[in-house]
Amino acid sequence: MITDDPRAAAAALLDGALVILPTETVYGLAGRADDPAAVARIYAVKGRPSQHPVIVHVADPRLDPSAPGSWVREVPDYARRLADACWPGPLTLVLPRSARATDDVTGGQDTVAIRVPAHPLALVVLRAMDEIDPAGAPHGVAAPSANRFGHVSPTMLAHALTDLGGLLSESDLAIDGGACEVGVESTIVDCTGPQPRVLRPGGVGVADIERITGLEALDATASGIRVPGALPSHYAPQARIALAADGDALTAYVDAAVEGGTDVERIGVIAMSGAPTPDGAQRLLAPETVDAYARGLYDALRRADAAGIAFIVAVPPDPDGEGVSEAIADRLRRASAPR
Numbered sequence: 001m002i003t004d005d006p007r008a009a010a011a012a013l014l015d016g017a018l019v020i021l022p023t024e025t026v027y028g029l030a031g032r033a034d035d036p037a038a039v040a041r042i043y044a045v046k047g048r049p050s051q052h053p054v055i056v057h058v059a060d061p062r063l064d065p066s067a068p069g070s071w072v073r074e075v076p077d078y079a080r081r082l083a084d085a086c087w088p089g090p091l092t093l094v095l096p097r098s099a100r101a102t103d104d105v106t107g108g109q110d111t112v113a114i115r116v117p118a119h120p121l122a123l124v125v126l127r128a129m130d131e132i133d134p135a136g137a138p139h140g141v142a143a144p145s146a147n148r149f150g151h152v153s154p155t156m157l158a159h160a161l162t163d164l165g166g167l168l169s170e171s172d173l174a175i176d177g178g179a180c181e182v183g184v185e186s187t188i189v190d191c192t193g194p195q196p197r198v199l200r201p202g203g204v205g206v207a208d209i210e211r212i213t214g215l216e217a218l219d220a221t222a223s224g225i226r227v228p229g230a231l232p233s234h235y236a237p238q239a240r241i242a243l244a245a246d247g248d249a250l251t252a253y254v255d256a257a258v259e260g261g262t263d264v265e266r267i268g269v270i271a272m273s274g275a276p277t278p279d280g281a282q283r284l285l286a287p288e289t290v291d292a293y294a295r296g297l298y299d300a301l302r303r304a305d306a307a308g309i310a311f312i313v314a315v316p317p318d319p320d321g322e323g324v325s326e327a328i329a330d331r332l333r334r335a336s337a338p339r
C-alpha cells in the first residue's frame, strides 16, 4: 500500500483510488476531485460529515478561468496577486466555482477552494495525472487532511496511517514524503468579495496577505459552519490543554494541577525553548523558532496522547500576524476549547 512511485499514485488516483499524499503543510487524503465516488469515500474514511467542502489541489498556478477544464470561473485581481506570490505554497483561495467543481467538492456552495501545494512529491503526482490523461487536464485532487474528523492533522505518514491505515482498501496508496515542512494547514482566504477574508490562519501570515494585495485582510475565522476547522473545538488531542501567557503562568498552571491531584509526570509542556519545564513535567516541544514550533506542534500533541499525558500547558507564540504565529495560536486555542 505504501509506494514511492508517484506515477503509480497518479494512475491510482485517475482510477478512482485514494492516496495519502504529503504536502508541505500536512498530509492529505487525496481523491480525484471530479469523481463523486472517490470524494464520497474520502468523507467515509475520514468520518467527516457530508456537506463540508474540500480543497481542490492542482499543479498549475495559472488560474485561467477561460482555459478548458478550469475549476474557477472568475479571479479578482488581488486573488491573482496572491496566487502569483504564494503558489506553490500553503495558501488556499476560495473563488467562484466553474461547472467542473461540483457540489461533491464545494458542499453545494457557489465557491471552490483551490491550492497548489509546494511539496515536490505532491506536485509530481499532480503533473503525472495530467501527463497520463492529458485530455482530462488540469486534474485536481480533493485532499482534506489525512486524519479522522476532529483529530490532529498528520505531519508524518505514520500519523496518517495510525488514523486511517485500517480504513483504506487494497487499491489505495500512501506516499512517504517525510515530515511536513510547514506543519500547520494552509491559510484559507475567501476571495469572493472586494477584499480578502481570512477563513483560517495557516502557513502564510495575514501580514503577508496584506502586503501582497495592498488590501486590509478581514478576519473571518469565526464566520461559520462551512469550515469544520472553524468549529470551536477541533485539532484536539485527548489530553486537556491550558494556554499560558508566559513562563510564570505556565509554572502556576502546573503547580495548580499538581495540587489538584494530577501526577506531575502526566503533565506536558509546549513552549519556546526559553520557557521553563517545571520539575517532573514532560517537555513535549521546545522550539528555537516560531517555524519550528509550527513544524513540531501536531507531532507533540500526538506524542502526548501516546505517552498518556493528561494535561498539557502550552505557551503560544505572540500572534503578530507574521508567518505561522497566528496559525499556532489559533490551533492551540481550538485544541484547548471545551469539548
Ligand code: TXA
Residues within 6 Å of the ligand: 023, 025, 026, 027, 028, 029, 052, 053, 054, 055, 090, 092, 094, 105, 106, 109, 111, 112, 113, 117, 143, 144, 145, 146, 184, 185, 186, 188, 199, 226, 227, 228, 229, 230
Ligand atoms: O493545508 C491544507 O489546507 C491541507 C492540505 C492537505 O492541503 N488540507 C486541509 O483540508 O486542511 P481540510 O479539508 O482538512 O480543511 C479544508 C478547509 C475546511 O475547513 C473546509 O471547510 C474549507 O477548507 N473549505 C473548503 N472549501 C471551501 C469553500 N468553498 N468555502 C469555504 N471554506 C471551504
Ligand code: MG
Residues within 6 Å of the ligand: 144, 145, 153, 229
Ligand atoms: Mg482537517
